[in-house]
Amino acid sequence: MAPPTGKRVKGVQILRPFVYGTTAKPFDEKTNPKPPGVPDDHTHSWTVFIKGIDDVDITYWLRRVQFKLHESIPNHVRMVEGIKGQPFQIHETGWGEFEITMKLYYVPESSEKPQTLYHHLRLHPFGRTEEEKEAMRLNGGEVISWVYEEQIFNEPYEPFYEILTSGALPPSASTLKDGGGGGGGSGAATPTSANTPGASSSKGGNKKGHERSHSRASVSTNKDGKNNNEPKEEPFVIQRSEGGVLERSAMIPLVNRPGQPFSRETEQLEIQKLKEAKLKVDEMKKQMMEDLEKKQKRLEALRAENAQAA
Numbered sequence: 001m002a003p004p005t006g007k008r009v010k011g012v013q014i015l016r017p018f019v020y021g022t023t024a025k026p027f028d029e030k031t032n033p034k035p036p037g038v039p040d041d042h043t044h045s046w047t048v049f050i051k052g053i054d055d056v057d058i059t060y061w062l063r064r065v066q067f068k069l070h071e072s073i074p075n076h077v078r079m080v081e082g083i084k085g086q087p088f089q090i091h092e093t094g095w096g097e098f099e100i101t102m103k104l105y106y107v108p109e110s111s112e113k114p115q116t117l118y119h120h121l122r123l124h125p126f127g128r129t130e131e132e133k134e135a136m137r138l139n140g141g142e143v144i145s146w147v148y149e150e151q152i153f154n155e156p157y158e159p160f161y162e163i164l165t166s167g168a169l170p171p172s173a174s175t176l177k178d179g180g181g182g183g184g185g186s187g188a189a190t191p192t193s194a195n196t197p198g199a200s201s202s203k204g205g206n207k208k209g210h211e212r213s214h215s216r217a218s219v220s221t222n223k224d225g226k227n228n229n230e231p232k233e234e235p236f237v238i239q240r241s242e243g244g245v246l247e248r249s250a251m252i253p254l255v256n257r258p259g260q261p262f263s264r265e266t267e268q269l270e271i272q273k274l275k276e277a278k279l280k281v282d283e284m285k286k287q288m289m290e291d292l293e294k295k296q297k298r299l300e301a302l303r304a305e306n307a308q309a310a
């Protein structure tokens, strides 16, 4: 942690969305063959990662991540340095589930102490219902346990505030490649901790959302009809197309895409689920109150009968 430079910007809170978690796949001759040298008792390959939402770069605020794996794994404490536009991640193989400790080291300008996150590595399908487990099995046995999180910087120091607010950028080239990103998740994801029903978004990669706006050269004509062949740069327009997010912003994607299960769409579905659950609880409560009232009346009647008989 670097000594603080400048003052803290009072009354300001800046948040940055990010995603962390694990993706695991059982070894399988056809779909996931075991690489040479992997011990016989290893049953799965897996990845643990921290990355930007929509795969945008986060290394401008997160410098390095220390992953602490199970002690049975050789070299189980690993430091991963940030590479611009790429997830912080570790690929491993093994046979068992355990809790992974992730220590987040921020950029020196932040003067922030490291913070720790914990995540349970999941190798086997899980869920609240059999249906949820079944959905994981259908997805080629790939087990996705991803969590949406927001990093909050409270009253950041001035130099860091400058970095955080220096302006949003269009998604960088590194995020143009296929979805999955750090998770290694290839298809529509069924996220877990968030347990988002809408997560399994439409398949069939729609890459339009990642296209960046670009400036074009144009040829204009002068008043006198002569061609003015000087190429003219059109103003650079930052677009948020197809619900994707801009780099260095706190945006959330509008809609889900393959490998990108966290979005406003997902949030709306979660809210809807909560509303429905509340209605159900209210209804159950009403029913219980009615039952209680009936029982109380019956009790009173029995007491009265008893008193008469005595």
Ligand code: SLL
Pocket (backbone or CB within 6 Å): 070, 072, 073, 074, 093, 094, 095, 096, 097, 098
């Ligand atoms: C369990 N409590 O019994 C857990 C421990 C440990 C997993 C899980 C070893 C990999 C390697 C490995 O998978 N350890 O040898 O590199 O389920």
